[in-house]
Amino acid sequence: MPATVGRRVHLAAQLPGIHNVTVWSDPRSESQISIDSFIRLARTAERGKFDFFFLAEGLRLREHKGRVYDLDIAGRPENLTVLSALAAVTTRLGLAATVNATFNEPYEVARRFATLDRLSGGRAAWNVVTSHDAFTGENFRRGGFLPEADRYTRAAEFLTAARKLWDSWSEDDLKADAGTGEFIAPGAGRFTHQGRHFDISGRFTTPPGPQGHPVIIQSGESDTGREFAASDAEVVFSRHNRIDAAREFYRDVKRRLAAYGRRPDDLLILPTAGVVVADTDEEAAAYAAEISRGLVGPQTAIAHLEAVWGRDLSGYDPDGPLPDVEPEDEVPLLEGHSVFRKGRAETARQWRRLAEERNLSIRELVIEVGGRQTFVGSPRTVADAIDDYVQTEGADGFVLVPHLVPGGLDDFVDRVVPILQEKGVHRDDYTGGTLRDHLGLSAAPRPARWGGPGRRLRGGHGGHGAIAGPSRYGGNSGIGGHDGHDDKETSA
Numbered sequence: 001m002p003a004t005v006g007r008r009v010h011l012a013a014q015l016p017g018i019h020n021v022t023v024w025s026d027p028r029s030e031s032q033i034s035i036d037s038f039i040r041l042a043r044t045a046e047r048g049k050f051d052f053f054f055l056a057e058g059l060r061l062r063e064h065k066g067r068v069y070d071l072d073i074a075g076r077p078e079n080l081t082v083l084s085a086l087a088a089v090t091t092r093l094g095l096a097a098t099v100n101a102t103f104n105e106p107y108e109v110a111r112r113f114a115t116l117d118r119l120s121g122g123r124a125a126w127n128v129v130t131s132h133d134a135f136t137g138e139n140f141r142r143g144g145f146l147p148e149a150d151r152y153t154r155a156a157e158f159l160t161a162a163r164k165l166w167d168s169w170s171e172d173d174l175k176a177d178a179g180t181g182e183f184i185a186p187g188a189g190r191f192t193h194q195g196r197h198f199d200i201s202g203r204f205t206t207p208p209g210p211q212g213h214p215v216i217i218q219s220g221e222s223d224t225g226r227e228f229a230a231s232d233a234e235v236v237f238s239r240h241n242r243i244d245a246a247r248e249f250y251r252d253v254k255r256r257l258a259a260y261g262r263r264p265d266d267l268l269i270l271p272t273a274g275v276v277v278a279d280t281d282e283e284a285a286a287y288a289a290e291i292s293r294g295l296v297g298p299q300t301a302i303a304h305l306e307a308v309w310g311r312d313l314s315g316y317d318p319d320g321p322l323p324d325v326e327p328e329d330e331v332p333l334l335e336g337h338s339v340f341r342k343g344r345a346e347t348a349r350q351w352r353r354l355a356e357e358r359n360l361s362i363r364e365l366v367i368e369v370g371g372r373q374t375f376v377g378s379p380r381t382v383a384d385a386i387d388d389y390v391q392t393e394g395a396d397g398f399v400l401v402p403h404l405v406p407g408g409l410d411d412f413v414d415r416v417v418p419i420l421q422e423k424g425v426h427r428d429d430y431t432g433g434t435l436r437d438h439l440g441l442s443a444a445p446r447p448a449r450w451g452g453p454g455r456r457l458r459g460g461h462g463g464h465g466a467i468a469g470p471s472r473y474g475g476n477s478g479i480g481g482h483d484g485h486d487d488k489e490t491s492a
């Protein structure tokens, strides 16, 4: 890597599996759920020296007008099971799973992430999402869902409890000492947590993996969601992939960190982005337009509009102007979708304004607001645009979402990554073993409200403690090997 480099570009890959973001009708599309597809895309990301591979989660199939939303690619297997399989066929790539904090219990989730971190040799991350959604909650005990105001109090307490569980073991608790006959230390795994949402105590069965705690990711958009990210997360996902909105989001979230005693580099902001690469900018633009039309067909366009308008618009021409009727604010036609659930009247106003300004048909509008690829052009154009975005603080990097599974990132990795490497903003090879190493994060955040630093002493419960390095908790015993070196390549 050259001596003078810009800010590091962090890259992650997502295998799409819950919304309508892939052109599944393209003959090159393969299964969204076969293990071969997961392996192929993960290996592509690792070949491109990406930081991590990411899986979103949808806990109920979305429904539109009471029918399963057939534009979605549905049928996703459970995330942590998939990532455990991928741990065996990758060696350095981080493995990030979305798991909902509203419908689960801390003990079980902490155990599963401790296991993934151990199996993978310190590569686990948890995208902590919330849902207030009664529609999704019907799948769970007692209806599962929460009033909106309680989502993040539960999520924050969930995380506090999980951290206590991970900290309930110290590195020398597993003794297996034949001389004394002691297998584990007397205090190993003991925990207590009492709070508004959880009142639990006992013994945690699972020693944590090399990272101690998985990397914590957050992806809520609201003010409370941003505050949760600032206090507790190490990565935040966003949907802001247009430069002005992205910079505003970036400034806003980074500015919130100081209140928790954290520095701007303690939290990375990674918008999701689509990429289209071709030999020339013109060819890429033509291909991107084709992809957009593949993603937003006439029916999709009307369904998207109906999701916001809350009324039947099937009589309108998708290639004609927006409906002259106003939205019906009370009746959701699309259930299980977090994006349109609030501010539908305001969204409709903004969409109408945009359509009028640019003279867009319904279908063109839906493409404009949701079906556009973020980076389109020749390999050089795409590399320059990504680099510029990061150097000008629109983002710390991107979660790339391919429009084709599993081959949709091949061109990016083969043709754009080498240019980013040449620019010195992307690693030539992994130099650290854990996901925290790849992200340039050396320790878990220790916000002031958690009581500041201080690692748990055996049997104690002080804060959520410092993160264990690769040699802690039984060493680098994961499936994927690593060298344990730090990988702080980011420079100012």
Ligand SMILES: Cc1cc2nc3c(=O)[nH]c(=O)nc-3n(C[C@H](O)[C@H](O)[C@H](O)COP(=O)(O)O)c2cc1C
Binding pocket: 055, 056, 057, 058, 059, 098, 100, 128, 129, 130, 131, 219, 220, 221, 222, 223, 224, 225, 226, 237, 238, 239, 272, 338
């Ligand atoms: C980029 C991004 C990705 C998200 N991924 C998921 C997901 O995989 N599963 C999920 O249930 N919610 C997901 N969410 C939804 C959020 O976790 C959250 O529930 C939603 O944005 C509402 O929270 P808010 O009111 O703070 O915005 C995602 C949100 C964003 C912005």
